[in-house]
Amino acid sequence: MASEAKLSHTAALILQAIQSGSIYGFSIMELTGLPSGTVYPAMRRLESEDLIRSEWEKEPEPGTKKGPARKYYKLTAQGRATLQASRKRYPLLERLIPSREAKHV
Amino acid sequence: MKLPAFFVIHAAHLCLLRIASLLVPFAQRAEWRREWSAEFSHICGSSSGRLSWQSQRCLTSFCLGAFHDALSVREFPIPLQDAFIAARASGRGSANRCLLLLSASLAAFVFFAWVLPGVHSVDEAARNSLRDGLVLIRHAGSDATISPAQYLAWKSRRQRYFDGLGFYRISGESSPTRNHRAWTVAHASFGFFALLGIPLDFPAAPASGHEAPMPSLILSHEAWIRDFRADPRASGSLIVVGSRIVRIAGVVPYGTWRLPGSPDAWLLESSDQLTSAGSGFVLAHLTDLGKSVMTGGEIAITDLYDGDELTGMAFTGRTENPWNVFTFALFLAVLALPAVTAVSMSESSFSSHRPPWNRRILRWFFLAAKVALVAGIAYFAAVDLAYARIPSDPGIAEFFQFIFSFTLCLFGLRWTLFDQRQRCPVCLRRVTHPAQVGLASHTFLGWNGTELMCIGGHTLLHVPALPTSWFATQRWMYLDNSWDFLFAAGSGAA
Numbered sequence: 001m002a003s004e005a006k007l008s009h010t011a012a013l014i015l016q017a018i019q020s021g022s023i024y025g026f027s028i029m030e031l032t033g034l035p036s037g038t039v040y041p042a043m044r045r046l047e048s049e050d051l052i053r054s055e056w057e058k059e060p061e062p063g064t065k066k067g068p069a070r071k072y073y074k075l076t077a078q079g080r081a082t083l084q085a086s087r088k089r090y091p092l093l094e095r096l097i098p099s100r101e102a103k104h105v
Numbered sequence: 106m107k108l109p110a111f112f113v114i115h116a117a118h119l120c121l122l123r124i125a126s127l128l129v130p131f132a133q134r135a136e137w138r139r140e141w142s143a144e145f146s147h148i149c150g151s152s153s154g155r156l157s158w159q160s161q162r163c164l165t166s167f168c169l170g171a172f173h174d175a176l177s178v179r180e181f182p183i184p185l186q187d188a189f190i191a192a193r194a195s196g197r198g199s200a201n202r203c204l205l206l207l208s209a210s211l212a213a214f215v216f217f218a219w220v221l222p223g224v225h226s227v228d229e230a231a232r233n234s235l236r237d238g239l240v241l242i243r244h245a246g247s248d249a250t251i252s253p254a255q256y257l258a259w260k261s262r263r264q265r266y267f268d269g270l271g272f273y274r275i276s277g278e279s280s281p282t283r284n285h286r287a288w289t290v291a292h293a294s295f296g297f298f299a300l301l302g303i304p305l306d307f308p309a310a311p312a313s314g315h316e317a318p319m320p321s322l323i324l325s326h327e328a329w330i331r332d333f334r335a336d337p338r339a340s341g342s343l344i345v346v347g348s349r350i351v352r353i354a355g356v357v358p359y360g361t362w363r364l365p366g367s368p369d370a371w372l373l374e375s376s377d378q379l380t381s382a383g384s385g386f387v388l389a390h391l392t393d394l395g396k397s398v399m400t401g402g403e404i405a406i407t408d409l410y411d412g413d414e415l416t417g418m419a420f421t422g423r424t425e426n427p428w429n430v431f432t433f434a435l436f437l438a439v440l441a442l443p444a445v446t447a448v449s450m451s452e453s454s455f456s457s458h459r460p461p462w463n464r465r466i467l468r469w470f471f472l473a474a475k476v477a478l479v480a481g482i483a484y485f486a487a488v489d490l491a492y493a494r495i496p497s498d499p500g501i502a503e504f505f506q507f508i509f510s511f512t513l514c515l516f517g518l519r520w521t522l523f524d525q526r527q528r529c530p531v532c533l534r535r536v537t538h539p540a541q542v543g544l545a546s547h548t549f550l551g552w553n554g555t556e557l558m559c560i561g562g563h564t565l566l567h568v569p570a571l572p573t574s575w576f577a578t579q580r581w582m583y584l585d586n587s588w589d590f591l592f593a594a595g596s597g598a599a
Contacts, residue, residue: 026144036170041177064499
């Protein structure tokens with residue numbers, strides 16, 4: 001069962017960051033304080049385990065000031081279940097990075 | 106004026122990303138590069154309003170992370186990565202890793218000592234010291250005044266105080282070197298080196314029949330290095346010195362002794378050849394009776410036939426063994442250690458809990474092993490540094506060996522104690538993740554200092570920033586099972 005998979009604190013932190021709405025690599029770095037050399041390899045790993053899924057943004061219209069399209073990440077159903085299981089193991093996770101639901105409460 | 110510099114840095118960042126992308130397998134490279142470039146553009150866009158060194162440093166750090174990512178894409182299959190990460194995480198700061206690194210360093214320095222010719226020379230010199238009881242005979246206050254005839258007369262008579270005599274005189278001769286630099290050649294009697302106690306590779310053959318023996322030449326260590334580039338095949342070869350063809354019978358071993366005249370080479374000659382030229386020096390070996398009348402390194406000698414008053418000065422050529430130099434330096438370093446660190450291993454615990462006795466013994470063994478390895482490293486590193494080249498002045502090399510040994514021992518032992526204090530008493534792992542606790546301005550209201558953690562989850566270490574009467578030394582806090590949830594995830598997990 002994927003939800004029973006043991007995640008490192010770093011991986012759980014990244015999942016929690018994505019859950020909280022930081023969907024780009026750099027925004028995850030900013031939110032977690034982890035360096036790029038940790039975040040990106042961890043995300044590739046999570047993606048290969050089907051815990052997150054990546055997609056490309058639509059290319060911006062020519063002439064707009066927006067930069068190039070970026071890759072963003074989303075939790076899969078399996079990722080959400082694993083994160084839920086991880087929260088039991090890391091009770092401070094939600095305090096460190098409140099999820100979107102918690103923010104709106 | 107900063108703007109052009111930032112353009113250069115920006116170009117360097119792009120260059121880093123491009124180089125990193127080369128590590129990614131070709132099939133994934135385009136997408137990988139696209140993702141990193143997009144993120145990089147976004148960061149540059151968001152920080153363009155504040156072109157500062159701080160933001161450039163962040164960008165550099167971001168770009169360097171691309172190499173980790175590229176390698177992780179390229180690296181081994183996931184199970185292998187798991188094993189690698191787990192091994193790396195479990196090994197970090199562990200006692201085994203520490204001993205392994207120290208052993209590897211020691212092995213490297215031993216290897217260098219084995220390879221370096223200077224170290225061989227000093228070992229050889231320590232083994233080949235001159236005979237005891239040698240005296241250099243000369244007229245008081247003057248040099249080279251003993252004629253060959255006088256020497257031969259002494260040699261022909263029965264001596265009570267000496268059981269061996271040798272003669273040499275100094276002259277300048279053209280050398281076989283490329284620029285025919287003049288050598289200072291000592292013309293010495295046969296058996297001169299036997300008197301000194303130095304064996305020769307090719308001992309001079311005595312005259313046989315009508316054939317005159319090939320003159321034998323012994324090179325000084327300095328001339329062998331300078332003019333023969335320390336060629337080990339020099340012994341036995343024929344060269345021209347002055348107008349004579351001579352055979353190199355050996356090389357004087359490296360050592361601290363110097364005879365007056367500092368010859369570049371020694372030419373062994375028969376008594377007939379010696380008598381044909383000027384005055385020189387006489388070296389003698391004392392009998393037991395001679396040694397007993399020697400006072401203050403001197404012996405007064407009277408030539409009963411000529412009535413000459415001479416002086417015999419003790420001549421010693423003992424090269425200090427590098428091990429003796431090291432042990433003296435180690436002794437001084439141990440004496441000086443309290444000046445650079447607290448030598449006491451005193452520490453306390455917040456509770457009465459103590460690790461099991463076998464763990465405590467293991468901890469002391471670990472300390473002893475580290476001290477032994479550090480001492481070994483200091484010895485070999487100092488010898489390697491001091492004798493990296495064959496020294497022209499052995500005294501200076503000894504001095505440098507002493508200085509290096511002392512410095513390495515002192516700071517090596519300091520590090521050993523510092524490292525030991527930061528090892529978890531349970532698993533001997535180095536405590537990590539330092540966190541500053543408290544405020545320095547509140548020193549007398551509450552403790553402030555650094556808290557470190559054993560990643561195995563066994564202990565917390567509290568080190569006071571300022572020792573006080575209620576918190577003088579570091580304290581260990583042993584963690585019970587209630588802390589396990591913090592350390593439950595294996596380091597090797599995703």
